[in-house]
Amino acid sequence: MKILHVNTANDYDIRIEMGILDRCGEEIANVVRGRRCAVITDSTVRGLYADRVGQSLLRAGFTPCLCTFPAGERSKNLSTYGEILEFLAANQLTRTDCVVALGGGVAGDMAGFAAATYLRGIDYVQIPTTLLSQVDSSVGGKTAIDLSAGKNLAGAFYQPRLVLMDPGTLETLPERTFSDGMAEVIKYGCIQDREFFDFLAARPSREAVMGEIEHVLLTCCDCKRQVVEADERDFGQRMILNFGHTLGHAYELAGHYEAYTHGQAVAAGMVAAARIGAALGVTDPAAAEAIAALIRAFGLPEEIQCPAETMAEAVGLDKKGDGAEITLILLKRLGEAVPLRMGKDAVLAQFAALCGQ
Numbered sequence: 070m071k072i073l074h075v076n077t078a079n080d081y082d083i084r085i086e087m088g089i090l091d092r093c094g095e096e097i098a099n100v101v102r103g104r105r106c107a108v109i110t111d112s113t114v115r116g117l118y119a120d121r122v123g124q125s126l127l128r129a130g131f132t133p134c135l136c137t138f139p140a141g142e143r144s145k146n147l148s149t150y151g152e153i154l155e156f157l158a159a160n161q162l163t164r165t166d167c168v169v170a171l172g173g174g175v176a177g178d179m180a181g182f183a184a185a186t187y188l189r190g191i192d193y194v195q196i197p198t199t200l201l202s203q204v205d206s207s208v209g210g211k212t213a214i215d216l217s218a219g220k221n222l223a224g225a226f227y228q229p230r231l232v233l234m235d236p237g238t239l240e241t242l243p244e245r246t247f248s249d250g251m252a253e254v255i256k257y258g259c260i261q262d263r264e265f266f267d268f269l270a271a272r273p274s275r276e277a278v279m280g281e282i283e284h285v286l287l288t289c290c291d292c293k294r295q296v297v298e299a300d301e302r303d304f305g306q307r308m309i310l311n312f313g314h315t316l317g318h319a320y321e322l323a324g325h326y327e328a329y330t331h332g333q334a335v336a337a338g339m340v341a342a343a344r345i346g347a348a349l350g351v352t353d354p355a356a357a358e359a360i361a362a363l364i365r366a367f368g369l370p371e372e373i374q375c376p377a378e379t380m381a382e383a384v385g386l387d388k389k390g391d392g393a394e395i396t397l398i399l400l401k402r403l404g405e406a407v408p409l410r411m412g413k414d415a416v417l418a419q420f421a422a423l424c425g426q
């Protein structure tokens with residue numbers, strides 16, 4: 070088993086092991102006091118993994134109950150969140166009991182927010198089952214739901230009590246969902262760890278990555294751990310995790326959140342940010358082409374068309390911006406991110422030049 074300890078205000082372990090799903094009950098019993106727990110999952114993951122989790126919880130002496138919502142981002146809303154809270158109350162969970170988030174980032178974000186707010190906060194455990202949720206969303210304590218006005222607009226910083234990752238769950242992921250996660254995996258190589266970038270470049274396929282999956286998960290989670298420990302509340306350094314995301318949001322908007330997945334948009338956003346960095350003389354020009362090659366190897370797009378007005382809208386809406394300026398995350402070189410304060414107009418001009426607009 071690989072173990073990382075996250076030293077945030079409420080500290081916790083990340084435990085990575087093939088087959089840990091069947092031992093999750095004993096792991097959870099070591100960190101929570103109560104013996105009632107609510108497993109929150111989606112309609113797809115329920116059929117794949119909820120039985121194994123339920124059986125393990127029973128063996129460890131828990132009384133589990135299972136709450137399922139329809140799979141997909143559209144469920145990450147006030148209505149499902151309300152249903153989860155009502156479910157916790159109907160099943161009489163007390164302050165010593167716990168919530169188990171079983172599934173991808175949607176289950177994790179929403180169950181985490183429910184745990185943060187039910188009875189003013191009860192313990193929760195993350196059991197992420199997508200690559201994205203294993204390398205990103207289950208670590209760091211950001212919980213949220215979407216509002217009509219935008220994604221992740223209501224939420225809380227609320228760290229889990231434990232994160233359990235079974236790399237075996239990744240075997241059932243559709244190709245596109247695996248590739249989405251790879252965009253975030255590649256991101257860590259870009260922003261923090263050149264050696265890891267080269268490691269991935271030498272393993273440019275799902276099969277090769279799965280051959281070393283525990284190392285991949287450990288490396289990504291360790292990168293995220295370092296950033297989150299340095300800036301738990303996202304006032305500074307944590308911003309580097311947004312590499313590729315500002316331009317990525319514009320691509321998601323251009324595709325009306327349907328044409329491109331988040332991972333596809335981030336992938337193209339990273340390439341664009343690296344090319345803009347090169348044009349500004351900040352980024353080693355070879356970095357952009359190396360990122361583009363790795364992105365392509367995992368079936369992700371290196372470019373996405375985006376009208377100038379959509380880019381202007383996305384840059385204007387960026388949560389990390391205030392007034393006329395925005396912090397764009399660029400690279401100095403592979404493995405080293407630099408935040409750069411830029412006028413929004415300058416960002417748009419660079420983007421237009423990149424697209425020949």
Ligand code: NAD
Nearest residue numbers: 113140141173174175176198199201202206211238241242
């Ligand atoms: P998701 O939870 O919707 O999962 C994607 C799809 O994969 C779903 O249909 C799900 O049912 C299915 N699935 C999950 N595990 C599976 C498995 N093992 N085998 C087969 N199918 C499986 O989406 P996601 O990509 O995991 O996460 C995206 C969400 O994460 C977004 O809402 C995003 O805002 C959030 N997010 C949060 C953070 C954070 O720090 N909290 C960071 C990044 C993203």
Ligand code: GLY
Nearest residue numbers: 205209211307310
């Ligand atoms: N996924 C970005 C963050 O956790 O800050």
